[in-house]
Amino acid sequence: MEDIINIARELIKRDDIEAIIGYEKGRAPFQTVPFFARTPEDCDKLIMNSLCVNNLVSYINQFSGKVAIFVKPCDAKALVGLLQEHQIEREKLHIIGINCQGALNPKKLRNAIKGRMVKDWSINGDKIKVYYESGEEEFNIKDFLLDKCPACDTRTPPIYDELLGDEIKTADLPELLARVKELEKLPAAEKQQYWNEHFERCLRCYACVKICPLCYCERCFVENASPQWIDKSNNLKSNKAFHLIRAYHLAGRCIDCGECDRACPMDIPLRELNLKMRKSVEEHFNYVPGKDIDVPPPLSTFKKEDPQDFIR
Structure with a gap:
C-alpha cells in the first residue's frame, strides 16, 4: 500500500499530471470504489487489494489532461483495445501496472x-x-474469486510505464472456454430455451453498456428512434435483439473483464455470450483481443490470405 501512495504522491506533483485514477475504500463491507486523486493529500486515500474490481479505464476520457492510472491486467487489455481504436491518446497516460492473481467477488x-x-x-x-x-x-x-479469474492467462498487464512487482507467468490454468463448449453441445432447442429464459429476465437497464470499457458510442443503437433498430419495450424479442447485436459489436474486441456480468442486476451470464464470440474470432482469425497494441482487431482490417474471395 505504501508503494502505491508514494508513487501517486510523486506523480501528482508533476505539472503534466491532472489526476491519478485509482481506488479508495467504500462504505459497504468488502467494497472499493473508483477514486480520482488530485492532490498529495488525496493520494493517501488510495488503496489496492484483491477487492479492487472496477475497470478504471472507462474514466480516462473524463479528463482533458494527462492522467496516471493504476491498471490490473484486465484493465490494461481494455487500454490496448481503446488505443487500437484511437479512443484515447497514449501520450496522455502514465500507466502503473499492478500484477493480479485473481480478484475477489x-x-x-x-x-x-x-x-x-x-x-x-x-x-x-x-x-x-x-x-x-x-x-x-x-x-x-x-x-x-470472480468467475473470470481462475482461467485468466494474463497476470501481468500487457502495457505499462512502470510495474509494481515482477512479471508473473501462468501455468496449469483451467480451460477458459469450457463453459462455452458445454453450451455448444446442447441441441438447438435447448440453447434457445437457455438464452430465452435469461433474456426474459432482462430489465433493459443498460448497466452492461454503461460499465463496458469498449462500449463508448456517444449514442447507443438502442437509443435511436429513426431508424429504430429494436423495440423500446421490455419483451423477449427486443431483449434478445439488444443482447445479440451488442455481442456482435463486441466481437473481436471484448477483453473478458467480466464487468457486464458483475453489473447485471439479474445475473444474466453475458460473459458466456461474449466468450462464444471470442471463440469464433479466435478460430477464424487467430486473434485474441487486448494482447498486442500493434495487431489490429480482425474486423477492422483484412489480410490477403483471408479465405473469402468476395472481399478481394
Whole structure:
C-alpha cells in the first residue's frame, strides 16, 4: 500500500499530471470504489487489494489532461483495445501496472458473512480471514474469486510505464472456454430455451453498456428512434435483439473483464455470450483481443490470405 501512495504522491506533483485514477475504500463491507486523486493529500486515500474490481479505464476520457492510472491486467487489455481504436491518446497516460492473481467477488463475500458486522479482513496464502465485532472466520480464496479469474492467462498487464512487482507467468490454468463448449453441445432447442429464459429476465437497464470499457458510442443503437433498430419495450424479442447485436459489436474486441456480468442486476451470464464470440474470432482469425497494441482487431482490417474471395 505504501508503494502505491508514494508513487501517486510523486506523480501528482508533476505539472503534466491532472489526476491519478485509482481506488479508495467504500462504505459497504468488502467494497472499493473508483477514486480520482488530485492532490498529495488525496493520494493517501488510495488503496489496492484483491477487492479492487472496477475497470478504471472507462474514466480516462473524463479528463482533458494527462492522467496516471493504476491498471490490473484486465484493465490494461481494455487500454490496448481503446488505443487500437484511437479512443484515447497514449501520450496522455502514465500507466502503473499492478500484477493480479485473481480478484475477489464482493457479492459472494457479503453473502458469506450473513449480515454480521465486519471490522477488518486479511489474506494469508490461500485463505481470507474475516474479523467480526466478536470472533473471526476463515474462507478459501478459490471459493470467492470472480468467475473470470481462475482461467485468466494474463497476470501481468500487457502495457505499462512502470510495474509494481515482477512479471508473473501462468501455468496449469483451467480451460477458459469450457463453459462455452458445454453450451455448444446442447441441441438447438435447448440453447434457445437457455438464452430465452435469461433474456426474459432482462430489465433493459443498460448497466452492461454503461460499465463496458469498449462500449463508448456517444449514442447507443438502442437509443435511436429513426431508424429504430429494436423495440423500446421490455419483451423477449427486443431483449434478445439488444443482447445479440451488442455481442456482435463486441466481437473481436471484448477483453473478458467480466464487468457486464458483475453489473447485471439479474445475473444474466453475458460473459458466456461474449466468450462464444471470442471463440469464433479466435478460430477464424487467430486473434485474441487486448494482447498486442500493434495487431489490429480482425474486423477492422483484412489480410490477403483471408479465405473469402468476395472481399478481394
